[in-house]
Amino acid sequence: MPGPLLVQPDPSDPRLTRRVSGLDHTGARIEASVTVERPLTLYLNGQEIVTMMTILDRPEELALGYLLNQGMLRRDDAVTGIDYDDDLQVVVVRTARRTDYEAKLKKKTLTSGCAQGTAFGDLLEDFGERTLPPAALRTSWLYGLLKAINTLPTLYLEAGAIHGCALCKADAPLVYMEDVGRHNAVDKIAGWMFRTGCDPADKIFYTTGRLTSEMVIKTVRMGIPILISRSGFTAWGVELAREVGLTLIGRCKGKRFVALAGEERIVFDADLAAVGEENPKHWRKNGRDA
Amino acid sequence: MPGPLLVQPDPSDPRLTRRVSGLDHTGARIEASVTVERPLTLYLNGQEIVTMMTILDRPEELALGYLLNQGMLRRDDAVTGIDYDDDLQVVVVRTARRTDYEAKLKKKTLTSGCAQGTAFGDLLEDFGERTLPPAALRTSWLYGLLKAINTLPTLYLEAGAIHGCALCKADAPLVYMEDVGRHNAVDKIAGWMFRTGCDPADKIFYTTGRLTSEMVIKTVRMGIPILISRSGFTAWGVELAREVGLTLIGRCKGKRFVALAGEERIVFDADLAAVGEENPKHWRKNGRDA
Numbered sequence: 145m146p147g148p149l150l151v152q153p154d155p156s157d158p159r160l161t162r163r164v165s166g167l168d169h170t171g172a173r174i175e176a177s178v179t180v181e182r183p184l185t186l187y188l189n190g191q192e193i194v195t196m197m198t199i200l201d202r203p204e205e206l207a208l209g210y211l212l213n214q215g216m217l218r219r220d221d222a223v224t225g226i227d228y229d230d231d232l233q234v235v236v237v238r239t240a241r242r243t244d245y246e247a248k249l250k251k252k253t254l255t256s257g258c259a260q261g262t263a264f265g266d267l268l269e270d271f272g273e274r275t276l277p278p279a280a281l282r283t284s285w286l287y288g289l290l291k292a293i294n295t296l297p298t299l300y301l302e303a304g305a306i307h308g309c310a311l312c313k314a315d316a317p318l319v320y321m322e323d324v325g326r327h328n329a330v331d332k333i334a335g336w337m338f339r340t341g342c343d344p345a346d347k348i349f350y351t352t353g354r355l356t357s358e359m360v361i362k363t364v365r366m367g368i369p370i371l372i373s374r375s376g377f378t379a380w381g382v383e384l385a386r387e388v389g390l391t392l393i394g395r396c397k398g399k400r401f402v403a404l405a406g407e408e409r410i411v412f413d414a415d416l417a418a419v420g421e422e423n424p425k426h427w428r429k430n431g432r433d434a
Numbered sequence: 435m436p437g438p439l440l441v442q443p444d445p446s447d448p449r450l451t452r453r454v455s456g457l458d459h460t461g462a463r464i465e466a467s468v469t470v471e472r473p474l475t476l477y478l479n480g481q482e483i484v485t486m487m488t489i490l491d492r493p494e495e496l497a498l499g500y501l502l503n504q505g506m507l508r509r510d511d512a513v514t515g516i517d518y519d520d521d522l523q524v525v526v527v528r529t530a531r532r533t534d535y536e537a538k539l540k541k542k543t544l545t546s547g548c549a550q551g552t553a554f555g556d557l558l559e560d561f562g563e564r565t566l567p568p569a570a571l572r573t574s575w576l577y578g579l580l581k582a583i584n585t586l587p588t589l590y591l592e593a594g595a596i597h598g599c600a601l602c603k604a605d606a607p608l609v610y611m612e613d614v615g616r617h618n619a620v621d622k623i624a625g626w627m628f629r630t631g632c633d634p635a636d637k638i639f640y641t642t643g644r645l646t647s648e649m650v651i652k653t654v655r656m657g658i659p660i661l662i663s664r665s666g667f668t669a670w671g672v673e674l675a676r677e678v679g680l681t682l683i684g685r686c687k688g689k690r691f692v693a694l695a696g697e698e699r700i701v702f703d704a705d706l707a708a709v710g711e712e713n714p715k716h717w718r719k720n721g722r723d724a
Contacts, residue, residue: 161669162669164667164669164672164694165694166692166693166694166695166697167692167693167697167700168690168691168692168693169573169689169690169691169692169706170702170706171700171702174692176667176685176692176694178666178667178668178669178671178672178694179666179667179668179669180668180669180670181646181647181668181669181670181671182670197646197647197648197670249540250539283459303666304644304665304666304667304685305644305645305646305665305666305667305668306666324644324646324668354594354595354614355595356471356487356595356614357471357487358487375594375595376468376469376593376594376595376596377454377466377468377469377594377595378468378469378470378471378595378614379451379452379454379468379469379470379471380470380471380472380487381468381471382454382468395466395594399459400458400459401458401459402456402457402458402459402464402466403456403457403458404454404455404456404466404468405456407456407457410457410461412460412461416459416460
C-alpha cells in the first residue's frame with residue numbers, strides 16, 4: 145500500500161457527490177451517489193476565455209493548467225494573482241504580461257478528448273519545435289505504478305462518471321487528480337506543476353483516458369517524456385508522439401501493454417511471471433468512461 | 435442475432451483504422467490496429483463554425499447533427515445543399531434561411547462530454563421550454579436492446595478508442611454509429627434523423643458514454659423521451675432530465691440498472707430470472723473510454 149500522495153482525491157468530500165433517489169432494476173426505490181459537475185468561468189486578465197464543467201475541487205490549478213495547455217500562459221509568465229469567487233464560480237488569472245487572445249479564441253477545434261475537448265487557435269502551434277528529455281521507463285516501475293494507482297481512493301467507486309490522471313516518478317504516483325472531464329484532470333496536474341515548479345523531465349504521466357492527439361499534445365506541452373494509459377490509441381495520437389519522440393504506452397492491463405512510440409526509453413526489467421493478472425475491480429476502475 | 439440495421443459500423447472499412455508497429459509487454463515487435471481521427475472543418479453558409487476530430491465516415495450527417503444540437507440549424511430549416519470536399523476535409527451546409535452565429539460562437543462552454551465537449555452560446559437556450567412525448571419503456575425491451583447492441587459489429591473490438599450510440603425502437607436497435615468522440619456519434623444520429631425525417635417520439639436512445647448535462651441536453655433537443663447508458667450519471671445531468679421529464683437510465687449492466695429521472699415511463703415486465711449476467715467481453719465493449 146502506498147502512503148498518501150502529495151495530492152489525491154477525497155471521495156468523502158460532500159461537495160463532490162450528491163445523493164439522489166430513483167428506482168433499481170427490480171422497481172425498488174433506491175438512493176444513488178452521483179458526481180457533481182459545476183460550471184467554472186475562466187478569465188485571463190480582462191478577457192473571458194471559457195466556461196468549463198468540473199467537479200470544482202481545484203479551480204486555481206485547473207485555471208492555470210488550462211491556460212498553459214492552451215498556450216495562453218507561458219512557463220515564464222509572472223502570475224500576479226489568481227482570484228476564485230466561489231459564489232460566482234468564476235476564476236480570474238492575472239499576469240504581468242498583457243494578454244489578448246481574441247483572435248485565438250475565434251478558431252476552435254473540437255478534439256476527441258473528454259471534456260475540454262477543445263483547443264483554441266492552432267492545435268499544433270509550435271508542436272514540431274518541442275523536444276523531450278531523454279528518460280527511461282523500467283517495466284518494473286510500470287507494473288508498480290499500476291498497482292499503486294489501483295489502490296488509491298477514487299470518486300469513481302463512489303459515484304462513477306469520473307476520469308483520473310497521475311503524475312508519477314519511477315514506480316511512485318506523486319499526484320492523482322480526478323474530474324468529470326479527463327482533460328480537467330490533466331490540466332489540474334499541469335497547474336499544480338506550474339505552481340510548485342515541478343520538473344517534468346523525470347516524470348511519467350498516467351491517464352485513464354484514450355491516447356488521442358490532444359492527450360499527446362498536452363503531455364508534450366507539459367514536457368513529460370512518457371505517457372501511459374490503459375485505454376486505446378488514435379492514429380494521429382501515435383503520429384504526433386513519434387514526431388516528438390514521446391514514449392506512448394497504451395492498452396495497459398495486468399501484465400500486458402502496447403508501446404507505439406518512443407519504445408527506446410523502455411527497459412524490460414520486470415519478471416513477468418511475478419506480475420499477477422489484474423483484479424477486475426481495478427481493471428474496471430481505470431479504463432472506462434463510466 | 436439481429437439482422438443488419440439501417441446503419442451500422444463497418445469495422446473492415448480500411449479508412450477507419452491503421453496498422454502501426456510497436457512493442458508488446460515482452461519487448462516483442464508487434465502490429466496493432468489504431469482508430470483514425472481526422473479533422474473535419476464545418477461551415478454553415480459563409481461562416482466557419484468549428485473543426486471536429488472524427489473518424490470521418492459520415493461527414494454530412496455529422497455536420498447536420500452538430501448544427502441541430504448546437505441550435506444553429508432548425509428542424510424547419512430548408513437545407514439547400516451539403517457539400518463535402520474529401521481532399522480539404524471541409525463540409526459546407528447551406529440553408530435557405532440566412533444565418534449568422536458570430537455572437538453565439540463567441541460564448542464557449544466546455545462540457546464533460548467526450549470529443550465535441552463544447553456548446554456554443556447558451557447551453558440551456560430554450561431548454562426549459564422543451565417537452566417530451568409520453569412513452570413507455572418495457573424492461574423486456576431494455577434487456578433485448580442490450581443483448582442486440584452487444585452482438586453488433588464494432589470498431590472498438592478492432593481498434594479501440596471508440597464510442598457508440600444507438601437509436602432504438604421497442605427492443606430493436608435501428609441505427610448504430612461510432613466515433614472517436616462520443617458526441618460525434620450522437621450528432622451523426624441526429625443528422626440521420628433530420629435527413630430521413632425520423633420521428634423521435636417512439637424512439638429510445640442508447641449511449642456507451644456518461645449521462646452528463648450535455649448528453650441529456652442533446653437527447654432532449656432530439657426530442658427522444660428515453661436515454662439509456664451503461665455508464666454513470668452526473669448530478670446536473672440528472673437535474674436537467676428531471677426538469678423536462680426525460681427518462682434517464684444508467685449503470686446498465688447485465689440485469690442491473692438505475693433510473694434517476696422519468697421513472698414513470700418504465701414498465702417492469704421482464705422476468706429477471708431469465709435475464710443472464712453479461713459476457714465480460716460485451717461488458718467491456720460498451721462502458722468504457724478505451
